[in-house]
Amino acid sequence: MGIYFLETSNEVGGLNTNRDTTLRNSTVADTDQLFIEPDVDLVSQFETIESHNETDAAIDGVAVFSFDRAEGTARVVFFSPGFAAMVGEKNLVLGQESQDIFGPTKVQNRLAPIFFQLIDNPENRSLALAQTLKRDPHSALPVHVTYSLLQQSAANGQHLCVGLFRDLTKESAESLLDEHIEVVASLGRGKTLGASCFQLCKQLEAHLANSSQCWLGIRGENGSVEPVVFGNCEIGHLQGIFDLVLKRATTNKPWAAHVSEMPADIADKLVGDGVAMLWIVPLLAEHQQTSFWEPDQSDIQGFLIVATDSMVEPQEPQITLLTQAASYIATEISEATQVAVDNYRDSHDELTHLPNRSLVLDRLSDSLASLTQDAAISVFLVDLNRFKSINHVHGSHIGDIVLKEIADRLLAAVRLGDTIGRISSDQYLMVCSSSSGELDAAAIAQRITNCVSEPIYLPDTSKLTVTASVGIVLIEDRTAAPASILSQAESALSKAAAKGRGCYAYYDETLRQQTDAKLEIEEALKAAIKNDELVVHYQPLVDLRTSKMVGAEALVRWQRPGYGLVSPIDFIPVAEETGLISQMGVIIIDEVCKDLASWPKVSGRLPVVTVNLSAKQLVDDTLVISVVSALRRHDLHPRCLGFEITESMEIVNPTRALETLNKLRELGCRVAIDDFGIGYATLDYLRRFSMANALKVDRSFVTGLGVSREDNAIVSASVALASSLDMHIVAEGVETQQQLEILRNMGCSYAQGYGFSKPVAVEKAMQLWEEQTLLLEI
Secondary structure (H helix, E strand, O other): OEEEEEEOOEEEOOEEEOOEEEEEEOOHHHHHHHOOOOOHHHHHHHHHHHHHOOOOOOOOEEEEEEEEOOOOEEEEEEEOHHHHHHHOHHHOOEOOEOHHHHOOOOHHHOHHHHHHHHHHOOOOOEEEEEEEEEEEOOEEEEEEEEEEEEEOOOOOOEEEEEEEEEEOOOOOHHHHHHHHHHHHHHHOOOOOHHHHHHHHHHHHHHHHOOOOEEEEEEEOOOOOEEEEEOOOOOHHHHHHHHHHHHHHOOOOOOEEEEHHHOOHHHHHHHHHOOOOEEEEEEEEOHHHOOOOOOOOHHHEEEEEEEEEOOOOOOOHHHHHHHHHHHHHHHHHHHHHHHHHHHHHHHHEOOOOOOEOHHHHHHHHHHHHHOOOOOOOEEEEEEEEOOHHHHHHHHOHHHHHHHHHHHHHHHHHHOOOOOEEEEEEOOEEEEEEOOOOOHHHHHHHHHHHHHHHHOOEEOOOOOEEOOOEEEEEEEEOOOOOOHHHHHHHHHHHHHHHHHHOOOOEEEOOHHHHHHHHHHHHHHHHHHHHHHOOOEEEEEEEEEEOOOOEEEEEEEEEEEEEOOOEEEOHHHOHHHHHHHOHHHHHHHHHHHHHHHHHHOOOOEOOEOOEEEEEEOHHHHOOOOHHHHHHHHHHHOOOOHHHEEEEEEOOOOOOOHHHHHHHHHHHHHHOOEEEEEEEOOOOOHHHHHHHOOOOOEEEEOHHHHOOOOOOHHHHHHHHHHHHHHHHOOOEEEEOOOOOHHHHHHHHHHOOOEEOOOOOOOOEOHHHHHHHHHHOEOOOOO
16 A cells, blocks of 8 residues: 655644644555645645544544546545544545445435535535445444535546544434534535525434435425425426425425325335435425414425435424424525515516616626726617607507517527616616627627517517617726716717617717717816806797787706807706706706796786706606795795696606696696607607696797698697697797798797797896787897
8 A cells, every 4th residue: 555645734723733644545656647636735724623623522534535527426535544443444545436435325425416516506615414434344334524615626627525524423413513513614604595504404414313314495486396405316306396295285394204105206216215204394484483374385485305214203302303494494585585585676677677777887897897908898788769659659568568578689699698787768788798899799789689670579469660779889998987888888879879770889989079078068067056157048938919928938058167158959968868957957947936036027927937847857756846945935926937848858757757747737837848749659748748738839840831731730730739638839939920920820829939039138038028019020
């Protein structure tokens, strides 16, 4: 027998060791070719564990196994003197296969399934169970073993696993329970639900009987019981056992079932594994754990099953222990399930179950952190073209079907390791962690647009076709910020949408300059809000029957230092994108109310001034509070203040928007629908926001009056529609006498436009109000 020595020196647990270690090996020269050799420091730790425990008898021996995953075989590569004594030195050589040490007769003695669980489930850092060592053909030694994975696959596909052995003939298994908890904890035990339940099952095996196996199954979403701790039993067979006992469950107490009660295929398998009896314990919902349980399967969270080779049914001490263990596991499941549900809801879209905006950006951050040199990440922002019209024409329930179908298609289109999430009502974000440049990104973008454009079949057998625009960003800089990347993707998406439906575009240098300009405007806007640089101008509203001014539309302007008066078209879109619009809206409403408080009265009344609202303001819970506060602060009646909503704006949450507008109407404020006629579904919009007092016909139709037969027809129909709904009609963009006469003949009540007056500062607006008569400037 060849012998070689490892000189070791290490400090473990406060103990110094410096001694020769004898390793027995029948063929020393071939050892490194056959299996992994344990690290010198690890060997020292194992020896220290054993020597440290000689006084308290927690560990009697240590062995290290090299496991070949492909072959499913385990060989001994290290054993301590204590382990050699347990097996018998004449029966043990280095490089020996485990089956020659444990013997193949007992299911729980097979190491391959144990090592597979350690390798495939990293959260189970340690497994504890009862086994038997084969001392000779006529005797066996019952032991309790704690296994841990030391090293994942080496170059030759081997894994190192250590076993800490305790001789069960010295004391009863019951006295070992707490001791082995400490041993497992010292090696690092997983803290997840699965890991803690696994450890409990293994401790139960050691406590109940040497030949026991504990299996644990938990109810899944589909109602069946899914194995989570299955020892050496095949999952398929165990699945069948769990489902069978679920059907037969009639009590909340443990009961015993002979294997002959199982279906033939399952019974044969159990008998072959040496199982004679199953002790079955239901895992009950917390409210049923202490009460008499009447058959209601909804209360069963799963089952704890003990498989034993004995025909003896569980006695009172064992029943008590199993009941307590089941109660503990059920409580752990309830708490872990609730935490998992809460976490899932916080990080996933409720409709499509895809990751939400927050989770996708987190995963983008992770991808950036792991980005290596000469690698790239590609990000795709997918926007469904004209999705709003689907909701308006077909209803939101059809819109939901479309969104879920597109989500499924995009999920199928991503590659392994990629992320796809829904980040807004009709937008999805895809993060591809590996990209080889524009050609690769183009192929992915084409795959996206192709899968989206496939017909979607609806429940009534009709079908819809949807197209998508895609914005692409290629990232090579790992320091890039996810928020900036998303902004770049939005810029690329705008470029793609401008090319037409079903197109894609890259973020490039031109877009970068535009993005930088946008960011510069954002910062300047923040300063503008702080420094009171926003001013309000007013465009008069004229009664066409009397040519008198009756109100005005409030329009915000930015008096930017060094730039002069900035048009809203240059900063309102940025305010919308960044969310600054809500803060600006509060300032504008207060400014309008302050101006109106000093506005001169004509014939005892004030004009009605309307303020434009954005989609974000409509779903802001503080909007109505801000309006009430401004009215009270400046002692104004609500009928002096009105609000305009743009018919073409996309409202993410129509229900909340409707609630907001109804509250404003209940206050006494006016509501007008602006830009009427240019939206996706005009009539549906009217029906949805029927509380409006007025319709404002978009200037694009008024410009064509007297020139375009179609525009004449649209404006005439709008006037008739408003009249039938008891709404006022306002024509925007009136500039010529011909337009004015046509509108009067159609019965249009009110108008505004450059022909009467451009938007003017408050002082000029007050002057026009006092003059009252406002004739068309020809």
